[in-house]
Amino acid sequence: MGSIGDNTSGSSYGYRMSKVAVSMAGKSLSHDLKPRGISVGILHPGLVRTRMTNFTGITPTESVQGLLARIDQLNLDNTGTFWHANGEVLPW
Numbered sequence: 001m002g003s004i005g006d007n008t009s010g011s012s013y014g015y016r017m018s019k020v021a022v023s024m025a026g027k028s029l030s031h032d033l034k035p036r037g038i039s040v041g042i043l044h045p046g047l048v049r050t051r052m053t054n055f056t057g058i059t060p061t062e063s064v065q066g067l068l069a070r071i072d073q074l075n076l077d078n079t080g081t082f083w084h085a086n087g088e089v090l091p092w
């Protein structure tokens with residue numbers, strides 16, 4: 001929902017805009033914190049089975065396992081990357 005390049009369905013204007021803003025904040029943080037040796041990942045949890053999705057999608061446990069794997073993968077060379085929990089790099 002926060003990817004402009006992957007927006008094939010429209011709608012959810014406020015929600016989408018809020019997620020794009022988070023991505024921009026993360027990208028700027030990645031530049032500003034790199035000199036201090038701090039990496040920043042911008043992470044999409046996937047479609048997760050919560051109240052927000054009427055309990056469709058992967059389980060929270062599966063989502064968190066993927067997110068933890070991405071965090072383990074994060075370093076100063078790939079800082080500022082927008083990842084799906086499954087490891088796919090997402091278009092902005």
Ligand SMILES: NC(=O)c1ccc[n+]([C@@H]2O[C@H](COP(=O)([O-])OP(=O)(O)OC[C@H]3O[C@@H](n4cnc5c(N)ncnc54)[C@H](OP(=O)(O)O)[C@@H]3O)[C@@H](O)[C@H]2O)c1
Nearest residue numbers: 001015019044045046047048049050051052053056057058
């Ligand atoms: N589920 C997905 O597939 C998915 C995908 C991508 C991103 N996300 C993001 O993940 C985050 C968590 O979503 P979720 O799937 O866990 O949804 P959720 O099950 O609907 O939970 C939303 C949480 O936000 C709290 N909340 C809502 N409005 C609030 C407000 N005005 N002030 C304070 N707290 C408020 C709710 O509190 P109460 O329990 O007290 O109502 C609830 O704990 C969201 O930012 C969502 O956009 C979710």
